[in-house]
Amino acid sequence: xxxIGIGFGISCxxxxxxxxxxxxxxxxxxxxxxLTVLTDKTLLILRPGVHVSEVPHQLPPLEWxxxxxxxxxxxxxxxxxxxxxxxxxxxxxxxxxxxxxxQALAQSPGVDSKVFFDRKIFARNDDELGPLVADFxxxxxxxxxxxxxVNEDWFLIAANPIERPYGKNQLWQVSHKDSRHILLxxxxxxxxxxxxxxxxxxxxDGVLVAIYADDVSYGSGGFSSAPRYSILRAYTTSFPDGVDxxxxxxxxxxxxxxxxxxxxxxxxxxxxxxxSVDRRLPPRIWSVALAEGVLANHSIVSGGG
Numbered sequence: 502x503x504x505i506g507i508g509f510g511i512s513c514x515x516x517x518x519x520x521x522x523x524x525x526x527x528x529x530x531x532x533x534x535x536l537t538v539l540t541d542k543t544l545l546i547l548r549p550g551v552h553v554s555e556v557p558h559q560l561p562p563l564e565w566x567x568x569x570x571x572x573x574x575x576x577x578x579x580x581x582x583x584x585x586x587x588x589x590x591x592x593x594x595x596x597x598x599x600x601x602x603x604q605a606l607a608q609s610p611g612v613d614s615k616v617f618f619d620r621k622i623f624a625r626n627d628d629e630l631g632p633l634v635a636d637f638x639x640x641x642x643x644x645x646x647x648x649x650x651v652n653e654d655w656f657l658i659a660a661n662p663i664e665r666p667y668g669k670n671q672l673w674q675v676s677h678k679d680s681r682h683i684l685l686x687x688x689x690x691x692x693x694x695x696x697x698x699x700x701x702x703x704x705x706d707g708v709l710v711a712i713y714a715d716d717v718s719y720g721s722g723g724f725s726s727a728p729r730y731s732i733l734r735a736y737t738t739s740f741p742d743g744v745d746x747x748x749x750x751x752x753x754x755x756x757x758x759x760x761x762x763x764x765x766x767x768x769x770x771x772x773x774x775x776x777s778v779d780r781r782l783p784p785r786i787w788s789v790a791l792a793e794g795v796l797a798n799h800s801i802v803s804g805g806g
Contacts, residue, residue, distance in 0.1 A: 535774070537717055541729070541750035548746050550792035555785060556767070562781030563757065563771050574649030574657060574697045574710065577604040577617065588616065588628045604648050611653030612677050617645045622680065635680035639663075646670060647692040651699065652708050653677065654741055657685075659692045672697070672712060674743065683742065688715045690728040695755075702761035707737035707796075709766070711756040719775045727775050731756040733768065733789070737796045744796065747789060754785045765790040 544553055581591040583600040591602070603618040605625065614625035620638045624631030642660030647670075650656045655674045662668055672686040690713035700709040713728035731749045733756060736742075746766075749756060754770025761767070766789040773782045 535719075537729075539752060541752050543750055543753045544787075545748040545750075546746075547732070547748055548744055548795060550795035551746050552790040552792070553747055554788050554790070556788050558783075558786050560784055560786070562773070563769075563784050565773075565781065574651060574699050575607070575609070576696060577606040577645075577648035579603070580605045580616075582616075582618070582630070586629060588625070588630070604645055606648055606650060606656060609650055609653070612650065612656075615656075617648055620644060635675075641682070641684070642671065642673065647696060649696060651710060652736055655736065655743070657697055657710075658682075659689055685734070685743075686712055686714045686732070690714055690716050691726075695728060698756070700759040702759060702766070704761045705766070707735055707740075709759050710734045710736070710743075711759070713755065717751055725775050727751055728755055731770065733759070733766075735796060740796055746791075749787075753787070757784070 546553065579591055579602050581589045581600045582603045583589060588603070588605065589600075601618070603616055606615045606617070608614040608625075615634065616623045616625050616630055620636070620643070621633060622635040622637075624634055640663040642658065643663045643665075644660055645658055646661065647659035648656060651674065654677060656677060658673045658675055659670050660673065662671055669687070670689040670692065671684060672689045673682050673684055675682045695713050697713070698711040700711070701707075702709070710733075712732040712734055713730070714732060715729035716726045717729045718726040729751055731754075733746045733749075734743050735746055737744075749768075749770055751774075752772070754772035756768060757771050758769035759766055760769075768787040768789055770785045770787065771782075772785055773780075
């Protein structure tokens with residue numbers, strides 16, 4: 502009986518400590534979140550030959566980017582596939598509709614329209630489904646949570662892994678030409694809040710994509726979390742499959758803009774935390790210099806910026 506009592510007492514103590522820890526984490530969530538941010542490296546170089554330095558400035562704080570903004574990867578739109586097999590524009594999909602909601606990626610230069618549902622991708626013939634383009638019923642993802650175009654070669658799919666249908670969203674790039682797919686990020690930030698963002702600076706031979714990964718939570722509800730990391734990925738003539746250049750942590754700021762100036766990428770990040778909606782921090786400006794031959798045989802630029 503003595504050992505039973507001791508075991509019961511230890512169990513109660515463990516449960517008490519656990520709930521006390523959870524309670525403390527809830528009360529001091531912003532402090533714990535900030536501690537996580539401050540322990541991260543400011544940035545991580547992902548491609549040899551990339552050099553990053555911070556640029557001093559006197560710019561005022563940026564406006565709060567709460568939701569989708571200009572430059573977001575063009576996303577697929579929800580449409581209604583009627584019981585007659587027709588595709589219709591839809592302001593919303595309701596249970597009373599005679600059909601089902603599907604996602605449609607609009608036609609763009611060099612890319613035909615596509616329709617996504619049931620882990621399958623179909624071509625589009627005006628307002629009807631065209632032939633089957635790809636079938637992902639056997640994986641690697643369990644469905645299509647978010648779809649966005651990058652360029653004439655690739656589009657992005659955010660989805661849960663097939664082995665964990667309700668797990669963490671992952672980000673894949675899928676080929677328009679042959680549906681070849683490449684896993685980019687295993688722990689994607691919430692795409693409904695901050696989807697990947699594209700940039701095509703004048704003078705740069707290609708497209709840049711900012712991918713937001715992982716999350717830091719400062720509480721619950723409303724504007725309470727932010728991407729832990731921002732990854733800058735480039736798609737160029739010499740690297741059509743894309744290549745990651747640098748990863749910024751929230752400590753460095755979330756990528757919100759990219760330009761090409763004086764033979765370098767100039768990246769603007771917003772270091773404001775979710776708890777500082779009314780106390781915005783000034784942006785940080787970074788010069789991302791690319792050594793000759795990093796992204797091409799000779800130079801990645803097609804002209805001056």
